[in-house]
Amino acid sequence: MHLSLILVLLLQVALILALSRVMGVIFRYLHQPQVMGEMVAGIMLGPSLLGWLWPGAFQYVFRPDTVAGLGITSDPTAYLNILSQIGVIFFLFLVGLELDPTLLKNRGHTAVVVSHVSIIAPFLLGSALALYLYPNLFNDAPRMRFTSVALFMGAAMSITAFPVLARILTERNLHKTNVGAIAITCAAVDDVTAWCMLAFVVGIARADGVGPGLKTAALSIVYVSFMFLVVRPFLRQLERVHDREGRLSQNVVAIIFLLVLVSAWTTEAIGIHALFGAFLMGALMPKGTRFVRTLSEKLEDYTVIFLLPIFFAYTGLKTQVGLLDRGELWLDTGLIIAVACAGKFGGSTLAGRACGVSWRESATVGILMNTRGLMELVILNIGLTEGVITPAVFAMMVIMALVTTALTTPVLQLIYPAARFATDEARAKASVARRAYAVLVSVALPETGATLARLAGMLIGPTAPAAVDAKGKTSSKASLEPGRLIALHLRRPVDHEAYRAGLDEESTPAVDRVELAPLLNSARSAGQSSEVEALSFVSRDVANDICQVALAKDVDLVLMGFHKPVFGQLLLGGTVHKVLSQCETNVAVFVDRGFGQRFGASSPDADPTKPLRILVPYLGSRHDRLAMELASRIGRNTGASVTVLHVVPTMRGNANVRTMDVKGAVDRVFHDPSQPAPVEFRVVPDDSPVAVVVRESAAFDLVIIGVAEEWGLESHLFGWRPERIARECPTSLMMVRWYANAAGAESEAEKTTMTSAAPEPKAVVAP
Amino acid sequence: MALKIDNATAVYAIMIALFAAGMWAILAYGSTLRAQPDLAGEWELVPEAGSDQSSRQAERVTIEQSGRFVRLQSRAKNSSIGTLAMKILPPDEARPTMPEDPVVLTADGERKAAFTPVEGSNSYRVQLPDGATYRAQLVAPAHARPTAAAKPPATAPLTAPMTPHAP
Numbered sequence: 057m058h059l060s061l062i063l064v065l066l067l068q069v070a071l072i073l074a075l076s077r078v079m080g081v082i083f084r085y086l087h088q089p090q091v092m093g094e095m096v097a098g099i100m101l102g103p104s105l106l107g108w109l110w111p112g113a114f115q116y117v118f119r120p121d122t123v124a125g126l127g128i129t130s131d132p133t134a135y136l137n138i139l140s141q142i143g144v145i146f147f148l149f150l151v152g153l154e155l156d157p158t159l160l161k162n163r164g165h166t167a168v169v170v171s172h173v174s175i176i177a178p179f180l181l182g183s184a185l186a187l188y189l190y191p192n193l194f195n196d197a198p199r200m201r202f203t204s205v206a207l208f209m210g211a212a213m214s215i216t217a218f219p220v221l222a223r224i225l226t227e228r229n230l231h232k233t234n235v236g237a238i239a240i241t242c243a244a245v246d247d248v249t250a251w252c253m254l255a256f257v258v259g260i261a262r263a264d265g266v267g268p269g270l271k272t273a274a275l276s277i278v279y280v281s282f283m284f285l286v287v288r289p290f291l292r293q294l295e296r297v298h299d300r301e302g303r304l305s306q307n308v309v310a311i312i313f314l315l316v317l318v319s320a321w322t323t324e325a326i327g328i329h330a331l332f333g334a335f336l337m338g339a340l341m342p343k344g345t346r347f348v349r350t351l352s353e354k355l356e357d358y359t360v361i362f363l364l365p366i367f368f369a370y371t372g373l374k375t376q377v378g379l380l381d382r383g384e385l386w387l388d389t390g391l392i393i394a395v396a397c398a399g400k401f402g403g404s405t406l407a408g409r410a411c412g413v414s415w416r417e418s419a420t421v422g423i424l425m426n427t428r429g430l431m432e433l434v435i436l437n438i439g440l441t442e443g444v445i446t447p448a449v450f451a452m453m454v455i456m457a458l459v460t461t462a463l464t465t466p467v468l469q470l471i472y473p474a475a476r477f478a479t480d481e482a483r484a485k486a487s488v489a490r491r492a493y494a495v496l497v498s499v500a501l502p503e504t505g506a507t508l509a510r511l512a513g514m515l516i517g518p519t520a521p522a523a524v525d526a527k528g529k530t531s532s533k534a535s536l537e538p539g540r541l542i543a544l545h546l547r548r549p550v551d552h553e554a555y556r557a558g559l560d561e562e563s564t565p566a567v568d569r570v571e572l573a574p575l576l577n578s579a580r581s582a583g584q585s586s587e588v589e590a591l592s593f594v595s596r597d598v599a600n601d602i603c604q605v606a607l608a609k610d611v612d613l614v615l616m617g618f619h620k621p622v623f624g625q626l627l628l629g630g631t632v633h634k635v636l637s638q639c640e641t642n643v644a645v646f647v648d649r650g651f652g653q654r655f656g657a658s659s660p661d662a663d664p665t666k667p668l669r670i671l672v673p674y675l676g677s678r679h680d681r682l683a684m685e686l687a688s689r690i691g692r693n694t695g696a697s698v699t700v701l702h703v704v705p706t707m708r709g710n711a712n713v714r715t716m717d718v719k720g721a722v723d724r725v726f727h728d729p730s731q732p733a734p735v736e737f738r739v740v741p742d743d744s745p746v747a748v749v750v751r752e753s754a755a756f757d758l759v760i761i762g763v764a765e766e767w768g769l770e771s772h773l774f775g776w777r778p779e780r781i782a783r784e785c786p787t788s789l790m791m792v793r794w795y796a797n798a799a800g801a802e803s804e805a806e807k808t809t810m811t812s813a814a815p816e817p818k819a820v821v822a823p
Numbered sequence: 824m825a826l827k828i829d830n831a832t833a834v835y836a837i838m839i840a841l842f843a844a845g846m847w848a849i850l851a852y853g854s855t856l857r858a859q860p861d862l863a864g865e866w867e868l869v870p871e872a873g874s875d876q877s878s879r880q881a882e883r884v885t886i887e888q889s890g891r892f893v894r895l896q897s898r899a900k901n902s903s904i905g906t907l908a909m910k911i912l913p914p915d916e917a918r919p920t921m922p923e924d925p926v927v928l929t930a931d932g933e934r935k936a937a938f939t940p941v942e943g944s945n946s947y948r949v950q951l952p953d954g955a956t957y958r959a960q961l962v963a964p965a966h967a968r969p970t971a972a973a974k975p976p977a978t979a980p981l982t983a984p985m986t987p988h989a990p
Contacts, residue, residue, distance in 0.1 A: 169834070176842045183849045190853065193890035195861035197966035202853035379889065381906050443966045446863075448889030 065135050068117055069366060075101060076365035087465055087596065089220050091430055095458060098368030104377035104451075118373060133373055140370040143363025144434055145334040148251075149316050150359060151219065152338020153352055155244060166411040170404055171242035174425045175214045175249050177403025178396065182206075182213030185395045189449065193388065199443040204261040208444045211253040212436060212453060213399050216246040217429025217461065224424065224464060226594055235417050235472070239424040242404065246425070251335045254435060255328035261444050262327045272327040279322055280336070287315065288340045298347040309354060312341075329438060364430070371433050371454070374440060379448045389452040396456050397463075401426040420472040427464045432457035493517070493689075494540035494611040498602050498635075504617040505543070507648055511790070512541050512615055514668075515686060517693030541588045542609050544602065546595035599634030606641050613686070614639055618647045636763065636793050642682055644792045651758060651788035668696035671756040671787070673749045675703065676718055679762025682794040684725045687760050691726075691735070698726070699736040701752060703745035746780050753787040763793045859909055860926055862938065863888035863965035868949060868957040888965070893928055895936075907935055 076097040083093030100106060107114035118133055186206040194200045221243045230236035255276070263269035294311065298304055316337050323333030341348055380386055401422040408418030436453050439445040445453070495512040499505045516539030589609075595601040606614045618632060632645050672687045674680045687698045702718050719737060726735040742748045753759045761781065782789060869881045887894040893907045907928040925939040937950045938959070946960040 172835075172838065176838060180842060180845045180849075183846060187849060187853055187856065189890075190856050190858055191890070192859075193892070194858040195863055195888055195890060195966065196858040197861045197863075199966060200858060200861075202856055202858075203850055206849055206853055379887075379892070379894070379906065382892070382908075385892065385906075446889035447887060448892055 061135070064117075068133070068136055068369075069139075069362075071117060072097070072101060072365050072369040073362070076368065084596065087469075088462060089223055089429070089465070091217075091220055092458070092461055094365055094368050095371075095430060095433065095461075097365070098370070098372030099375055099377070099454070099458075100372065101369050102372035102375050104372070104375055108378060133370065136366055136370050136373070139363060140367035141330075143359055143367050144437075145320050145330055146316065146355060146359045147364055147367075148331045148334040148434070149338040150352060150355060151247065152335040153341050153348060154219070155247060155339050156343055166408065166413060167238045167241040169411050170238055170407045170421060170425075171245035173407035174216070174242050174400060174404040175246055177407075178213035178399025179210035179253075181395050181399035181403075182210040185209055185213075185392065188391075189388065193446055193449050195446060197443060199261045200446075201261075204257065204444050207253075207257045207260060208439050211250060211257050212432065212439065213396050214246065214253070215250045215428055215431045215435055216243045216400070216425050217427050217431040218243040218247045219431075220429035220461065220464075221424055221427050224427065224468070228468070230420075230472075234413075235420045235424075238408070238413075238421050242421070242425055247431075248339070250431070250435070251332055254438065255323070255332040257444070258329045258438065258442060259327050261442050268327075275326045276323075276328055279326060279333075283319070283336055283340055287319075287337070291315075291341055295342045295345060295347045298350075304347065304350045304354065309351065312351065331434065331438070367437075368430070368433070371437055374437070374447070375451050375454045376447055377451055377455070379451050385448060385452070389455055392452050393456045393459050396428075396460055397426055400460075416471060420468065423464055423467045423471065426460050428457045429461045432460075492539050494542065494609065494613075496542045496544055496602070496606050496609060496611040496614045498544045498546070498614065498616040500545075500617065504648065507651060508615055508617055508646060509541070509543070511646060511651070514690045514694050514696075515613065515615070516541060517689065540609075540611070542605070542611060543588060543590045544605055545590075545592040546598045546601055547592065548595065548598070599631045599638065602631075602635050603639040606639055611641055614641060614643045616643070616645055618645050639795065641795050642792065643795070644686065644790050647782065647785075647789040647791070649786065649788045668694055668758060669756045670696050670698045671749075671753055671759045672698060672700045673703070673745070673759070673761050674700050674718060674722070675745060676721070677762050678794045679792060681721060681725065681762070683760040683762045683790075683792050684722065686790070686792060688725050688735075690758075697734065697736070699738060699756070701749065702737065702739045703748045704739060704741050706741045706743055749781055750784045750786075753785050753789075756787050758788050758790060759785055760790045760792060763791050859888070859890045860911065861888065861964070861966060862886050862893065862909075862926070862961070864961050865963035866959050867962045868959045871948070871956045871958055883962075884959075886965075895928075906930075 076094040079093035079097035079100070080090040081093070083096070084090050101118075103114065107118075183206040186202065186209045189209070190202055190205055194205055221239060224230075225236045225240060230239075259269065259272045259276070263272055291312075294308055298308060316334055319333035319337040320330035321333070323336075324330040341351075380389060401419075403422075404425040405415075405418045405422035408421050409415060413421070433454065436445070436450055436457070439453075440447070440450045493516050495515055497505075497508045497512050499508060591605065593601075602614060602616070614635065616632065616635060636643055636645070668690065670687045670690060672680070672683050674684060684700060687696075687700075690696050691698045700722050722735070722737050740748050740752075749759070749761070782791065863886055866884045866886060867881065868884055882897060885896045887896070888909075891909045893909050895907065907930050910927050910929060911925075925937065927934050928936045928938070934952060936952075938947045939950070940946075941948055941958070946958055949957040949959045951957075
């Protein structure tokens, strides 16, 4: 079949985009940077996989014999090359745009030393490696002189993928730590240095002798001076135009694009490669302004989603893993990976340690610096195109880039499990206020925050429960300690953070985040005496992070709202299911069916002064007991009336015995002198406990129920039994799950309050 | 006047000095190394006249080379030979004017092809294991070649059969 050029190109690009998105998603699921998936997708489309497994398809898409309309070239992938080059030029402009010089200023001695060593050590080792590789893997070609090869290998080993590193730091919330600060500074320094080095190496490789070399150097100095002295002030003028107009006009965008292209053309003509011009242009743009952010957003999607995958695919087309079909070549590949890790990881780690940073933190900086990502691919493509490296060395170095990037996340998890460190730190801080009741409220949607805050406030109360010292005496000081409310909002990573630092967004304090505003306002307006702490960060695994924060903050209860899932009908599915299954503390899931309206100012049903009526269905499980304890808390703190509903089978001989046991349990929970409202204990004979609860709940404002087997809730955690109560209950519902070693479980204070004298609840047997 | 240097400055000075010394040593030693002869590119192979290969046609072969490792791909047959190892033979003292060292390409120790430079031209005589011999010329080098000063131009086009190379 004869294909026209445009058909070939459209087919190629469509295939590339589809596979890169799919692989990106898969790799994100595997806790790898999305860019790893896109890089792998590029390799998959090349001769290494598609061409090997399905040569016919590869030939059809990327090497068609007959293409009508081929103009300037007979290679149908040449147009992919052009698109990919344009993409990389604008990507480097974006990288320069994201480079923040303030990262390089006012950094401590450690960051400066580590950043310099993280360049020098791999550069030296990479150059030394060339001594071994050069006689075996390089040709006696003019641009493969040893000097060019050694400098190139050094530069390629020194590179760090700043965007990927920033992304990992953001996702793991390390960017505000000492380790994160060191790593980000080093990556920024490495970025600038690497592109300058690359310009130098390309200049050396291209120069045919001393005369042309000096000419290139002189022209480079003139160019850089011109950019700083003329272009930079002009860009500031453009920024003023933007500020005056209040928007980024298409004319301004066109001027900037034109400057990028002219700058790239100039550096290419001088002999130091077009990418350096694009990078410098981005680096000179005014930083941290709305002007740059808007420009970046305009450019980013097209570059990152459309053009960069083409670059990865074109790189994949040139990567022939099949060239490495001998054991000795794989040994060389292993050696390259070892040297790359020794130089970057080893150098950074030792430098950090020499500066007094702990081994663990030094190694963390080291593994972060070892991330090479797509920056390595950019530099390798230049090497291959310029004829400085051979195809086999290119394939080896691509494998090294993939391995070092893929290693980062798992090794980081191994040597620096952030959650563990956070837990240790938080436990140390929280030890003083251990007795204060703490609730972690996880807010997904802003509109649910206020209700959850109100509910958490009811649980925490105006004062924490009395603490008991070692001799069993109540501490009056501790009893005045406010409870703790931790408001947590976890954000899924947004796409642009795949390539950008995303640090500008991270600079917004958690308390100022719009998602937490209703919750915090509600907590303030209610005059809650509890200490309110707001947390917000990017999370890939929301459920796991909720559990980790709960552990780190040593909370007594995780309170989260329920939202109808996009897919499926299960109420206790998705994130809720994971939190219920995994969280190492008590968990409550709140389903709002009119509860929030009681307190909403605009609601006609609003009546916050009316005492709350709480129903606690009880069958005897530990989850049910937690439900009673929480109801007791709310009762104590708000004066709510509590009804414990015990459903017994109609024809069971030992029903009375069991009822006595249950009543005893209720007595233990509600024997609290501070309980202002009476507690009603009702026994209902019925063979369908679920139907009774659904029917009775209509007369209450809130149902608190344990996720027990009998309610058809607990089993759902492990199976697919219908959650009838959760679905059919007409009243707001709080489903609670007890955890054996929860922070507040069975605390001495609780036991004391449970056993102190108080009026007995009145028992009523329903007809 | 004594010059006072703090620790940090001293560390940096030592670091830079080590780096400079290391790079100097690497580049100095590296300049004595020799990479493999560059055969990469597209070759035209013409059967040598007089040999028992009258039925053979001239053909184009692409050599993809990474140092010692070489791949041959025949355009006409659309076939590829796996990676071959290149071995440089000792200089032939009998023919000191030879522009390049002769090389052989081997796979698993078995000789697959021998490239012997032809005196007075930039072409090679290629000998295959089955005894067939070709006159080969690099028509499209993969890497830019030095200008004519370094290598003499081809003395004759290779489109016509040539006389056998004297052993």
